[in-house]
Amino acid sequence: xxxxTQTPSHQVTQMGQEVILRCVPISxxxxxxxxxxxxxxKVEFLVSFYNNEISEKSEIFDDQFSVERPDGSNFTxxxxxTKLEDSAMYFCASRDPDRTAYEQYFGPGTRLTVT
Amino acid sequence: QQPVQSPQAVILREGExxxxxxxxxxxxxxxxxxxxKHGEAPVFLMILLKGGxxxxxxxxxxxxNEKKQQSSLYLTASQLSYSGTxxxxxxxxxxxxxxxxxAGTKLIIKP
Numbered sequence: 001x002x003x004x005t006q007t008p009s010h011q012v013t014q015m016g017q018e019v020i021l022r023c024v025p026i027s028x029x030x031x032x033x034x035x036x037x038x039x040x041x042k043v044e045f046l047v048s049f050y051n052n053e054i055s056e057k058s059e060i061f062d063d064q065f066s067v068e069r070p071d072g073s074n075f076t077x078x079x080x081x082t083k084l085e086d087s088a089m090y091f092c093a094s095r096d097p098d099r100t101a102y103e104q105y106f107g108p109g110t111r112l113t114v115t
Numbered sequence: 116q117q118p119v120q121s122p123q124a125v126i127l128r129e130g131e132x133x134x135x136x137x138x139x140x141x142x143x144x145x146x147x148x149x150x151x152k153h154g155e156a157p158v159f160l161m162i163l164l165k166g167g168x169x170x171x172x173x174x175x176x177x178x179x180n181e182k183k184q185q186s187s188l189y190l191t192a193s194q195l196s197y198s199g200t201x202x203x204x205x206x207x208x209x210x211x212x213x214x215x216x217x218a219g220t221k222l223i224i225k226p
Contacts (some may be wrong), residue, residue, distance in 0.1 A: 033213065043157060043202060043216045056213050091156055104147070104214065106156040 002026045004107035006092050012113045013082055021077045021110045023092030031095040032075045033104060034067065036060070036088040043091065049075065082114045116141060118205045120217035127193050127224050135188040135220045137203030146179050146186040147204040147214055150197075157202060160188075190222070198224045 005024045013019050025032050034046040047057040049067055066078045075094075079086055089111050093104040118139045125133050137146060145164045149157035163179035163186055175197075179186045190197055200221045204214030 035216075042218045043151075043204075045213050045215060048213045103159050103162060105159070108156050 004092055004094055004105050006090075006107035006110050008110060009108065010111045010113070012115065015084055015114055016081050019079050019082055019112065021079075021090050021092075021112070023075045023077070023107055024073055025075055025092065025094030026096075026105055027073070028096065029094035029105070030097040031055075032067075032069070033093040033095070034077045035091045035093065035106075037091065037109075038088045046077070079112075082112075084114050087112055087114045117215055118146075118203055118217040120201075120203055120220050122220060123218070124221040125223070127222070129195055129224055129226050130192050133190045133193060133222060135190075135201050135203075135222075137186045137188070137205070137217055139184045139205050141184065141205075141207055143179075143181060143184050143186075143205050143207065145206045146177075147206070148177055148186075148188050149202045149204065150199045151202060151219075152199040160201075193222075193224050195224050195226065198222055 004026055007022045011019055030050060032049040035043050036046055037043045044060060045058050047061045047067055048055045052069060064080045068076050089109045091109045092107045095104050118137050121136045127133055145162055147162050148160040150160055151157040161177055163177055165181050174191045177186060177188045186203060188201060200219040202219045203217045206214060
């Protein structure tokens with residue numbers, strides 16, 4: 001069964017550094033999402049992406065964040081200058097364009113630790 | 116705008132039943148239910164669409180009352196594997212299917 005993959009599984013970075021989290025969505029999916037989950041807390045929506053552009057973003061997704069689909073298969077989340085509070089699990093999800101199939105398929109997540 | 120889940124936590128013995136509720140102050144287009152085990156990604160359970168349908172998945176079922184803007188997840192004859200945190204995600208229908216997540220309900224099943 002096709003699945004969403006994410007790399008790396010764990011990234012440790014110093015405050016102020018840039019990080020890029022990578023995701024490979026399921027191949028025929030057209031809607032892509034990034035969520036984050038601070039340890040022990042709920043999942044929070046960051047951004048949705050469709051047709052090569054951001055369709056919606058939350059208040060969390062400020063100018064430090066950006067997303068790209070550089071080559072038609074990868075979907076990346078970049079954090080330009082990481083802060084301690086960016087430490088969290090970051091989940092990528094994708095969704096089938098068929099309107100009758102609403103499930104979002106989640107990747108295994110990338111644990112980001114900012115020191 | 117965040118849906119409210121209740122209770123925050125439930126402790127059950129294996130074989131007992133549980134109900135988890137998810138309420139919104141806004142009109143909902145759909146409700147998604149996910150289960151997340153510690154250190155893992157959320158796993159999809161089911162979606163309920165506007166129309167008040169009810170769905171089932173083995174011994175886990177759910178209902179969606181669009182008038183009350185509320186969904187309930189029913190776990191019957193719980194098994195140890197049901198342990199985890201249950202999240203509801205709501206869609207308003209006016210967005211590109213982004214989910215707004217509740218805070219989660221932690222379910223602990225004891226043998």
